[in-house]
Amino acid sequence: MQPVRPLLKAIGAFPRSAVFTICAFVLLGLLAPYIAPHDPNAQDLLVAGQGPTLAHPFGVDHLGRDTLSRLIVAARTSLVGVCLVLVCAHAIGIAIGTIAGYRRGWTDELLMRIVDVGQAIPSLIVSLAVIGIAGVSYWNMILALALAWWPGSARISRAVAVNTMNKPHMEALRVLGASPVRIYFVHLLPTTIGAVLVYATADAGAVALAIATLSFLGLGIQPPTPEWGQMLVDALPYLESDPRQVILPGLTLTLAVIGFNILGEAVALTEFRSR
């Protein structure tokens, strides 16, 4: 439970509007298969391009798929993607950051220079380059985004680890004869993970946007899996006859990103104050 405590404490201090948006997003993602009124991939070409009706409150797209169901299921696609990317990126970041913060010296110097180079290149460029080398697929997208996001996590983890290692109880542990393995795994790692979890929530919006952008470019989530960016680009050729199919996924995505961005600002502010 130790790593989760700072996250729960932080959620209590977040702005209500952001927490509400995020909760709606997470609930939508978790319950998507149960609350979506139709099969998101069921096509009905007879009603294709139809406006809102009682059966299809948000209308249907050019293949006659129910837009509301697709928007709801897309929340799940996005949620799963964001979680996978954040877990992978922070796993790499925390490992590198805590090793740098624990060892210090030249290990720290070397690892942090690598992080510097990683942070100097914008995340979209990094992820595009990785996809360009590895090829287009779902797992390559997750890998590419994780490789783009780990340097930020490593920097924060290192700061937290250095801070923790300087605390008196670490000195006491060493005097008591605790082995380095024990100090690292039992005392340093859980504390760092706890602190970094809070930052992870601030990153979620940017990751969600990156997934949508890659999918928009045709390099992320592949059709027919519903995803907001991919739904938008799918409907773009029909902008003139049916603008609703472009605007609805765009609005949903924007709403989710606004929620996460407000959250991110709150995290930055509270962390700034507590320093």
Place this chain on the structure above:
Amino acid sequence: MFAFIAKRARNAVLLLFLASVLCFALVVSAPGNVAILIAELRTPTATKADIAKVEEELGLNKPLLERYGFWLNGAIHGDFGISYKTGEAVGASLKSRLAVTATLVAGGAVVAFLLSLFVGFVGALWAHRAPDVVTRGSALLGASTPSFFVGALLVYAFSVTWHVFPTFGFAGPVSWVLPWLTLGFLPAAVLSRVVRVGFEEAMAKPYVLTAMSKGLSRTSILVRDAIPNIAPTYLNALGTQIGTMVVGAVVVEPLFAWQGIGDLFLTGVRFRDFMVVQACLLVFITFFIILNVVVDICITLTDPRLRLQRS
């Protein structure tokens, strides 16, 4: 001052070297044999002898260090090898597409600059009143809206509904307006907040009280006293945003069917054309490194305190 510039330039060259190693390593570590790919591009029924010939020709059978030197020498002279997909020289396609991306980013930067100053000024002049609330709300909205959605909305409003601008294409200033607006919108939103917050802080300083007691108007204080104070912060943010816009070109160019470097990069990524990906990556990173140095020098020039400290 010169010592400062020299130091920054030295660091930039070091970073450029690291970046070139990174780009080279990326392609070397890529799965699949490059020589087979090129040989099959030339003749679909390539034999072992053909592949060996390609290896010999491109120096692929030489040691890594020699290959790196060969590649770097070519890259410095604008030779990035040939595309596996089209067989064209990558350097030549980069050169021909540079103007398109430059037009896009320069226009986007002007839009971001003008829009952010206007919105920031409106907010500062009517602080905490209706115009301020409206502009700040739209800035928050603008900073969170994905650029491809902004572009789609602009196309719907200005091309589909009102027929003012063309939907896509790169044909004269009329077709440039929508991509510029699309690209400049998000940076404008971010920068307007920098202006607004900067003015708020600057107007709370004691010298503003002095200026007011001398009978100067709020507008002239904003222009004469507050602008020099927010200039370094603003330039820093503008530099970051120009970087964001170059990345944004990757999204905006395909949206409007512009054949720029962003589009080239994307095509390279889509077809796993390593040479194109490598060349574009190097061009992007070089641009970011140079941009950083230029921004640093500009900040030092506009901030007398830093100028003194760094010279």
